[in-house]
Amino acid sequence: GCGTGSSTPSNSGQSGQTQPVTLHVGADTTFPPFETEKNGQVTGFDIDLIKAIAQKENMQVDLKTMDFQGLIPALQTGDIDVAVAGITITDDRKKSVNFSDPYYHSGLSILVKKDNTTINVPDDLTGKTVAVKLGTTADLMFSKKPGVNVKRFTNISDAYSELQNGGADAVVFDNPVNLNYIRTGHDNVKIVGPLLTGEDYGIAVRKNAPDLLQKINDGLKQVMADGTYDKLYQQYFGDEPNGKIKH
Amino acid sequence: MEAWQSVFQNSSMLIKGLGYTLEYSLYAVVLGTVLGLIFALFRLSGSRILRALGTVYVDIFRGTPLLVQIFFIYFGLPQVLPLHQWFGEFYTVLAGAAALALNEGAYITEIIRAGILSVDKGQWEAAESIGMTSYQKMRYIILPQAFKRMIPPLVNQFIQTIKDTSLLSVISITELVRAAQIVIVTTYFALQFWTAVAVLYLIVILLLTKLSQYLERRLQVDQR
Amino acid sequence: MEAWQSVFQNSSMLIKGLGYTLEYSLYAVVLGTVLGLIFALFRLSGSRILRALGTVYVDIFRGTPLLVQIFFIYFGLPQVLPLHQWFGEFYTVLAGAAALALNEGAYITEIIRAGILSVDKGQWEAAESIGMTSYQKMRYIILPQAFKRMIPPLVNQFIQTIKDTSLLSVISITELVRAAQIVIVTTYFALQFWTAVAVLYLIVILLLTKLSQYLERRLQVDQR
Amino acid sequence: MISVKNLRKQFGEHVVLQDISVEVAAQEVVVIIGPSGSGKSTFLRCLNGLEKPSSGHIVIAGHELTGHKADLIEIRKQVGMVFQRFNLFHHLSVMDNITIGPIKVLGKSKAEATELAEELLRKVGIPEKANAMPDQLSGGQQQRVAIARALAMKPKVMLFDEPTSALDPEMVGEVLAVMKDLARDGMTMVVVTHEMGFAREVGDRVLFMDGGYVVEEGTPADVFDHPQQERTRAFLSKVL
Amino acid sequence: MISVKNLRKQFGEHVVLQDISVEVAAQEVVVIIGPSGSGKSTFLRCLNGLEKPSSGHIVIAGHELTGHKADLIEIRKQVGMVFQRFNLFHHLSVMDNITIGPIKVLGKSKAEATELAEELLRKVGIPEKANAMPDQLSGGQQQRVAIARALAMKPKVMLFDEPTSALDPEMVGEVLAVMKDLARDGMTMVVVTHEMGFAREVGDRVLFMDGGYVVEEGTPADVFDHPQQERTRAFLSKVL
């Protein structure tokens, strides 16, 4: 990307540049509260975080929304510089992209109807129908694990609909999103059992750009150090402690 | 190279997906033909109410995208009817086949209607003049003659249906497109897999097109 | 009740989605018409190579599902070409419009070809007999006459395109279907929102159908 | 056998039959002549219920033709119709064309219907064509099959609407011969035709229609040789 | 003006023109007659490059017609053609039908072309129809516009393929009158027609074609009154 928008005020810490560099950010907007679209505005924890990091590094965010499946390919081709979409750091993905330091501690949790008494621990899912989002870690995990009937949907909302409509016994998805779902007026569902995985979200950065990775990590450190991170965390996740990265 | 190897390794998955594609297409065309026959007769009937019903059916299902119909049936209807409870696991298959069949049925209605109307008026009158009831006239005289002319457009509609089946991917039916997506999210070889998928569709559809052209030619010979 | 209120509250989002739907449909039909004209002339040209090119284009894009074409162009092509770098933000719009236009173009090719072939042979010969070049003949004599007959099928193709635009939802273009999905994520009133979406499509498409019928009738009057 | 009273038929604004009253006795052969557009076909089609009268009464073989569906089908079983353009069922063999009515409408057994069909095919002179398809027959042969098809329903009345006018001249004779046989056997017949020879030879009565009225009627000799009306004279001078 | 040597034309296996050699001098009017299917139209169409000869040579106004595209277009500018079915451009007014060739093909200005068209419309007797659409004209008027359209290209030769045979009898005269005028003005013309009166009056020479050959040729008086060949006599006895 090339620099644009000289009118944007730049208040960088260390770099003396006045011309902000454009950071092309890819995001998937169907992942509340990390990213969601409201009245045409993309908002969410991830979005505010990357903006904060970019500000620290004197970069200007150019946001581009795309399907989750398209994020890593877009990084590979250089369409975007970084992707924030609650992307779990995995060894598999590390072959294709770089990851920043973790910014959120997550894991997969199991969401079931409140009146469900048969599913209490992960092993209870055997023989049951589980709705997941196509291409997510839950999808990849169950694909390797026989005995679970997996239904894959393009949007997580479709997976939740499936649960509500009775087409699936459980939804397995990233814990914070499941929590958010309960919080946004759906009190007929609950989270059961321990997290299936302990995993971290990282900012995916395009390969062969060590400088950029360095900048992102540096910015993340600053944001954590100056309390911005804590403020944003409180704003989006309240007192729920599991996700916060200790710093 | 690695990419094409990956395609080759996952080919059984794609072929299985193609199997589902053809299976759903067949369900949809068979059911759609039944629906098409019923609604075509409605549209041609003497009853104003039946005619209106036929028109509404055709207008709704040809006037909205199949994707919306699929979402409506699969995600919308279970909100008001306990369809998953009634049909269990089978509801996905049912909803997919039903959405597709209802959609194709609307197009087939118009194919059958046109086929019936293409039968010479003299045939209708001759059938009436020997005292046939409306049912007998349709069953023994008009439909057998209309049917022959409907075959080529029906084969074309079958081709359309095969392509439409790809939309069932959105409700987790692992037909060809969804099968490819599942492989691509682990391999990332989008270009190669989509090429392979396109080739599979092309083969099936070009074969059917040839069949349709052959039938059309045979029909013209018959009508000399 | 709450559900319909929610639909009402989010109606501006849906209307905006419908706007994109119409916008992309228009891009696709305009570009598709250009493509259709070029490839129709290819298919009718004296050159065997151009004719083969035209046939391959039509066969490929009518022989595979639009969904696969969209995935191929949006996810597949950037693997070998730095399209995102070249076009930046604009590539989503471009890929969506291009996939749609290439697809509709194949159908429009056949519409234009049929329109051109429907012009009486005497018109071609009369044009040749006053020494017109192939280009002049097409431009001044054949196309103006073919064009009139192509309008009703082109309007029908436009209707088809509007429905096809719904598939752009899979690459996050917030046309009507995607807009509805985004709202449904937070509201979960699937049934009501899909109903509203269906009604919006129906209104637009029925209006266009009426237009097409009107044009068809006017055309028949003109040809008395 | 047929009694028509004050029959009137209009299509929209256009009155095609103004006021027709005609009686046809059993075994009578009535020939209808008249210029194109005078309503001859429409009149026949009313007799068979293919067109619904706008007003008036039609009684055939004791049944009043009211337009009720069941009633209509009953009447049509009693009334055979032969069309100008044959209208054989293209997808059925000659045999099936003839037997489909008796089997499906009258509920006869296939064996019985086949036997009857063979007899009728002999009667119309083409027993060897039983297994042919309509398209393989000449026009004259097709029309004879059409007559056999109508007769297979054992009708009390036969209506013919210009049965020979779509035929090449060399085939007219063979169809007229079959119709003469029928008349001789005592069939009640109403025939629209311009074959004056036929009318003279087998017609008991001739009706001359014009402008939706029966303008003149009488024996063939009367009408052809001593027409009373100016319009009849004008028409005959052109046709004869 | 026209020189045809050993022209042969076949469609697939079917040889339509066997071996035609014809010379037409400047200002000469040649009339071609012959039975249907004898190859008259095909011959004219070869002269205009609408059909490509299978073998033989055609030279028109000094240009050899070889089949090269640019060459073909050049020849067609020299040769006007009038078809049996008029073939006016349906979407253009009479004026535009006549001016489109001069403007687009010859590159004349619109004003110049319009002036010429008006003159030609006066010549063919319908100056008042300049703004009519073809569908609003009678057949005879359409054919006269077609002649004007061809003349607007200022051709050296005019070809007519049965220009009056699609016309109602009452319109034949008006078209022949225009053609006679043309002949009198010294236009070189090749006319396929069965109007023997026209042939006698303005034809310098008559060719009788049959089976792809020119079977007989001579002055109208010779060919019509003293035909040498049996086939010519047979044909004339049917036509005259």
Ligand SMILES: Nc1ncnc2c1ncn2[C@@H]1O[C@H](COP(=O)(O)OP(=O)(O)OP(=O)(O)O)[C@@H](O)[C@H]1O
């Ligand atoms: N279905 C119809 N709708 C409107 N007008 C009709 C219809 N059928 C017949 N007519 C009109 O009724 C008039 C009489 O038609 P009919 O066919 O009875 O005449 P016809 O005496 O049999 O003539 P022809 O000798 O030409 O067969 C004609 O003017 C015809 O146009």
Ligand SMILES: Nc1ncnc2c1ncn2[C@@H]1O[C@H](COP(=O)(O)OP(=O)(O)OP(=O)(O)O)[C@@H](O)[C@H]1O
């Ligand atoms: N494009 C074609 N392809 C095949 N055969 C053709 C073609 N054009 C003409 N013919 C055949 O060539 C023969 C001569 O046709 P042509 O039109 O030249 O005859 P004609 O003398 O003009 O007859 P008419 O008086 O009927 O116009 C006919 O047998 C015709 O069927």
Ligand SMILES: [Mg+2]
């Ligand atoms: Mg009649």
Ligand SMILES: [Mg+2]
């Ligand atoms: Mg000719």
